[in-house]
Amino acid sequence: MSDIVLRTENLTASYDEHIAVKNVNLSIVRNKITAIMGPSGCGKTTLIRCFNRMHELSPKARVEGKVFLIENSNEVIDIYSVDPMLVRRKIGMVFQKPNPFPTMSIYENVIAGYILNGIRLKKSDADEIVEETLKKVSLWDEVKDQLRKKGAFLSGGQQQRLCIARALAMKPDVILLDEPTSALDPVATMKIEELLEQLKNTVTIVIVTHNVGQAGRVSDYVAFMYLGELVEYGPTDVIFTRPSHEKTEEFLSGKIG
Amino acid sequence: MANQSTKKLELSKDSLFNLLLVVSAVLLVMLGVGFFLSLFQASLISLKEFGLSFFVKAEWDPVQERFGALPFIYGTLLTSFIALAISLPFSIAISIVLGEYFQKGFFAEVLRYLTELIAGVPSVVLGFWGLFFLVPIIRELEMKFDLPPYGVGIFTASLILAFMILPYSASIGKDAMRLVPNELKEAAYALGTTRWEMIKKIMLPYARSGIIAGIILSLGRALGETMAVTMVIGNYHGIPENIFSPGNTIASVIANEFTEATGEVYLSSLMYLGLTLFIVTTVVNIIGRFVLKKLQSQR
Numbered sequence: 001m002s003d004i005v006l007r008t009e010n011l012t013a014s015y016d017e018h019i020a021v022k023n024v025n026l027s028i029v030r031n032k033i034t035a036i037m038g039p040s041g042c043g044k045t046t047l048i049r050c051f052n053r054m055h056e057l058s059p060k061a062r063v064e065g066k067v068f069l070i071e072n073s074n075e076v077i078d079i080y081s082v083d084p085m086l087v088r089r090k091i092g093m094v095f096q097k098p099n100p101f102p103t104m105s106i107y108e109n110v111i112a113g114y115i116l117n118g119i120r121l122k123k124s125d126a127d128e129i130v131e132e133t134l135k136k137v138s139l140w141d142e143v144k145d146q147l148r149k150k151g152a153f154l155s156g157g158q159q160q161r162l163c164i165a166r167a168l169a170m171k172p173d174v175i176l177l178d179e180p181t182s183a184l185d186p187v188a189t190m191k192i193e194e195l196l197e198q199l200k201n202t203v204t205i206v207i208v209t210h211n212v213g214q215a216g217r218v219s220d221y222v223a224f225m226y227l228g229e230l231v232e233y234g235p236t237d238v239i240f241t242r243p244s245h246e247k248t249e250e251f252l253s254g255k256i257g
Numbered sequence: 258m259a260n261q262s263t264k265k266l267e268l269s270k271d272s273l274f275n276l277l278l279v280v281s282a283v284l285l286v287m288l289g290v291g292f293f294l295s296l297f298q299a300s301l302i303s304l305k306e307f308g309l310s311f312f313v314k315a316e317w318d319p320v321q322e323r324f325g326a327l328p329f330i331y332g333t334l335l336t337s338f339i340a341l342a343i344s345l346p347f348s349i350a351i352s353i354v355l356g357e358y359f360q361k362g363f364f365a366e367v368l369r370y371l372t373e374l375i376a377g378v379p380s381v382v383l384g385f386w387g388l389f390f391l392v393p394i395i396r397e398l399e400m401k402f403d404l405p406p407y408g409v410g411i412f413t414a415s416l417i418l419a420f421m422i423l424p425y426s427a428s429i430g431k432d433a434m435r436l437v438p439n440e441l442k443e444a445a446y447a448l449g450t451t452r453w454e455m456i457k458k459i460m461l462p463y464a465r466s467g468i469i470a471g472i473i474l475s476l477g478r479a480l481g482e483t484m485a486v487t488m489v490i491g492n493y494h495g496i497p498e499n500i501f502s503p504g505n506t507i508a509s510v511i512a513n514e515f516t517e518a519t520g521e522v523y524l525s526s527l528m529y530l531g532l533t534l535f536i537v538t539t540v541v542n543i544i545g546r547f548v549l550k551k552l553q554s555q556r
Contacts, residue, residue: 057446089449099440103462113448116458163444170448 004070005030005204006051006091006174011065013043013050015058020046022228023065028174028221033196033205035219035236037212039256043228044208048176051206052091053084071173089113092167092175097183098159100151100166107147109162110134113170133169136202137161137195157188161195168203177207181214193218212252216240224248226256293535300529302521311529317494317510319518324526326533328496332504333537336411336486337479339500340418341472347419348426348475349461352468355427356434357456369431376424384488387417392489399501409491410503417485422475429474433467434460466552473545480538483508507534 006028013021020043028034036044049055050063069077069090079087100109110130114121121129130147134140139161143154151162160180167175177196181189196205196218209215215222216236223233224247232245243249250256297304303311307324314325351372359365388409395416396408437460445455461468491503492513505513507530518524 052447054443054447057443085449085451087449088447093447095440095443095447097440099438099444101441101444101459103459103465112445116445116448116450116454118454166444166448 003030004028006206007068007070008050009066009068011047011050011063011067013046013055013064014062015046016060020228021050024225024230026223026230026233028204028206030204031200031202032220033200033207033218034221034223035215036206036208036223036225037210037215037251038225039251040210042225044210044225045178047225048093048178048206048208051079051174051176052088052093053079054088054093056084069173085117089117089170090173092170092172094160094163094167094175094177094180096179098156098163100154100159100162102150102152104150105148106143106151106154106162109151110165110169112166129169133165136168136199137165138191139165155188156184157191160184160188160192164192164195164199168199172203174204174206177205179208179210181209181211189214212254224251226251296528296532296535300525300532302525303529304525306522307526307529311526312533315496319514319520319523322520322522324522324529326507326530328494329505329507329510329530330533330537331496332411332490333480333506333508333534335497335500335504336414336418336490336506337476339412339415340422340479341476343415343419344423344426344475345472348423348430348471349468351423351427352430352434352464353456353460355431356437356464357452357460360435372424372427375420378421380421380482380484381488383417383421384485387413387485387489391416395501404499404501407491407501407503409489410501411490411497412500414486414490414504414506415500417489418479418482421482421485422479425475425478426468426471429471430464430468433464433471436467437463466549469545469549469552473542473549476545477538477542480541481508481534483512487512507531507537 004027008024008026011021011024011026012019022043024047026047036047038044046055051067055061055063063080067079069079069087071077071090077087077090079091101112104112104115107130108115110133111121111126114126131140134143139158142158151159154162160183164175164177164180181192184192193214196207199205200220207214207218219236221234222236222239224231224239224243224245226247232239232243232248239248240252243252247256303324307314311324311326312330313327314323315327316323316325317328318324351368355365355369355372359368391413392408395410395413396406399406399408441459441463442455445459450458486506487509490505490509492505492509493503494505497504511527511530515524515527518527
């Protein structure tokens with residue numbers, strides 16, 4: 001395949017006794033949108049939480065196998081052999097429920113990654129990052145006069161875009177989105193989907209969704225997971241028109257899910 | 258018919274219960290008001306004699322019947338705030354340990370139990386312990402620093418107080434830390450934060466108003482604490498020169514002298530002291546609540 005940014009090798013993840021992800025081999029293509037779809041409980045969220053080592057924060061969580069991050073310079077990082085903090089700065093994450101920091105202003109939320117990691121930014125640099133990132137998520141015009149306010153008055157969709165901005169501000173190679181629109185209304189969902197399309201030039205996007213329509217609309221590649229296993233993976237148009245696996249077809253047609 | 262009568266019965270039970278609640282509530286309010294009024298009435302003689310100068314005069318002379326509460330107000334506030342300053346780092350540390358690192362499990366249970374146990378130690382026992390164990394240590398310390406080696410004094414009282422109020426602020430602080438939503442912690446981790454930075458920059462700011470509520474509660478407790486303080490503060494009637502000097506708090510003076518207050522003015526002055534403590538505690542609480550409200554509205 002073409003330019004790979006993230007690759008897993010025999011990745012298996014479990015909680016206590018329960019194996020959530022079984023032996024997954026997956027290669028994510030750079031600057032494309034990859035959707036990971038499947039019914040609830042199929043392990044799709046666990047899978048992406050292994051990519052930025054968030055899975056190991058859960059009690060009794062275990063990961064086997066390897067995940068490689070291939071940076072632009074063709075430098076390969078085995079993410080389970082380096083500091084997890086470093087991995088998480090290179091691979092950002094956006095969650096199901098919008099979760100901006102309520103104790104921080106909108107401005108601080110955007111550069112929260114720098115604040116939390118104790119990276120001092122010059123005022124002019126910080127201003128630039130905030131403006132540039134908020135423009136990227138099309139939030140700048142809506143909040144530019146209220147940057148010093150806390151984000152509580154923002155709508156759910158705006159809050160989620162703020163969270164995407166927060167992840168983008170760290171200039172990651174990949175951002176992982178865990179069902180980012182499941183708590184949002186259709187209009188806000190559409191805005192986020194449009195946004196992802198614009199963002200893929202600068203960052204690789206992996207989005208988890210249980211919504212077939214969304215996977216079809218936004219993704220270039222799609223992976224279908226069922227009961228912890230990767231059933232099928234390929235270009236979205238191919239999978240959606242000619243799925244080679246029976247389970248995939250059943251999911252796409254709404255028989256399971 | 259039968260149906261109707263049961264309905265009636267239920268209705269009357271309900272209104273009876275309502276009446277009971279209203280009576281209890283009114284009684285409680287009356288109790289509070291009555292308490293204040295009787296305290297006020299009992300201090301009337303002293304109030305007429307000294308007026309508001311009672312608060313600013315540093316004189317306590319039962320023989321000539323001249324009374325002023327300034328050294329005791331000063332002593333009360335000083336011991337309470339020093340105690341607060343000493344206990345704060347410990348209470349925040351316990352809040353962090355029990356609110357984030359050990360939320361359940363054997364160690365968490367043991368630590369929580371030990372902290373709550375402190376609250377159950379009778380004040381007189383703590384005072385006794387302080388007198389025989391803490392005072393000699395403080396005396397050694399004072400000799401090293403070339404201070405008069407009293408042993409007893411403001412600082413010793415503050416130490417005991419700090420120990421006594423710790424469970425209150427620690428327990429509320431722990432609850433406040435546990436209330437920090439998991440999503441926020443995850444968001445911080447996903448940005449590559451270490452656990453400590455997450456605690457410092459996400460959890461503590463989020464739990465701030467809860468932690469401050471705990472501090473206010475423990476301050477209220479420190480202001481009125483009597484027995485242990487009386488035993489180790491040195492019972493000196495003047496304004497203490499420094500924090501190692503002996504002194505007195507409002508509560509310790511009342512505890513020490515109510516049995517020997519023979520004169521009318523003397524007894525009334527002690528009542529006036531009680532009223533003063535009541536006012537000081539109320540004012541501190543109001544300020545605390547105001548600060549808390551301000552902090553909460555900022556969020």
